[in-house]
Amino acid sequence: MLDAAGIFAGLPLQAPGPFYTTPSVVEEVKDENSRRILERSATLGRLKVRSPSQGFMEEARRVASELGVEVSLSHTDVEVLALALELRASSLDVVVVTDDYMLQNASTYAGLRFMSVKTLGIRGVRRYEVYCPACGYKPSEPVSESCPRCGHSLARRPKA
Ligand SMILES: [Zn+2]
Numbered sequence: 001m002l003d004a005a006g007i008f009a010g011l012p013l014q015a016p017g018p019f020y021t022t023p024s025v026v027e028e029v030k031d032e033n034s035r036r037i038l039e040r041s042a043t044l045g046r047l048k049v050r051s052p053s054q055g056f057m058e059e060a061r062r063v064a065s066e067l068g069v070e071v072s073l074s075h076t077d078v079e080v081l082a083l084a085l086e087l088r089a090s091s092l093d094v095v096v097v098t099d100d101y102m103l104q105n106a107s108t109y110a111g112l113r114f115m116s117v118k119t120l121g122i123r124g125v126r127r128y129e130v131y132c133p134a135c136g137y138k139p140s141e142p143v144s145e146s147c148p149r150c151g152h153s154l155a156r157r158p159k160a
Contacts, residue, residue, distance in 0.1 A: 001084045002047075003076070004028045005117045006097040012041035019047045022083050024076040052082035059085055063110045069102055077103045084112050129159045 002011060002021045007029055012019045019041070026049055029038060041047035052060070060082035064070040073081070077100060084107065088094045096107040096114040107114040131138045134152035146153055 001080060001087065001094055001096045003080050003096075003098040003100060003103065004034070005099040007037055007041075007047075008034045009117045010037050011097065011117075012044070012046040013037060015046075017046040020083060020087060021047060021049055022076070022079040023049060023051055024079050028076060050083060052079060052086045056082040056086040056089070060106075060110075063106055067106055067109055069106060072102045073106060077106070081106055081110065081112075085110060088112065130154050130156055 002019050002025070004025050006012075006019070007021065007025065008031070026038065029035060038047070057078065060078045061070065063081065063085075064073045064078060080096065080098070080103060084094050084096050094112055096103065096112050097117060098104060098107075098114060099116050099118060104114045104116065129138060131154065132147035132150065132152050133155050135147060135150045137147050137149045139148065139154070
């Protein structure tokens with residue numbers, strides 16, 4: 001169960017899942033990097049976007065009001081919580097992945113497990129670039145194993 005932070009971190013590309021999220025989370029995701037992650041995860045079939053049913057939305061709102069946090073939880077947070085409750089009711093093993101303290105708190109209160117993206121130690125999708133360690137040449141197109149300029153073997157390094 002992912003909120004926007006989990007998508008931003010590229011979780012669905014790093015583990016087979018399946019991961020679930022809600023339509024409002026998808027709407028919140030606007031930056032180009034996260035959009036690309038959404039598209040790729042959809043292609044891989046690892047991320048399912050689902051709306052919680054009305055009954056579980058009410059259940060999630062009840063949890064929020066019992067905690068006195070109904071004003072602190074956004075509509076998206078409530079939706080995430082509701083879908084997590086619904087998935088658990090269909091006996092799935094649900095973990096809510098979020099960095100939002102209010103949502104972590106509400107999940108714990110509802111008896112759901114949560115994990116924060118930060119503690120998972122994931123800091124976004126890493127990109128690599130190919131370069132020649134001998135002459136510093138950086139091919140703009142993917143090329144063969146050796147440097148077209150000096151013949152040295154090419155290497156890979158994380159892109160800054
Ligand atoms: Zn070279």
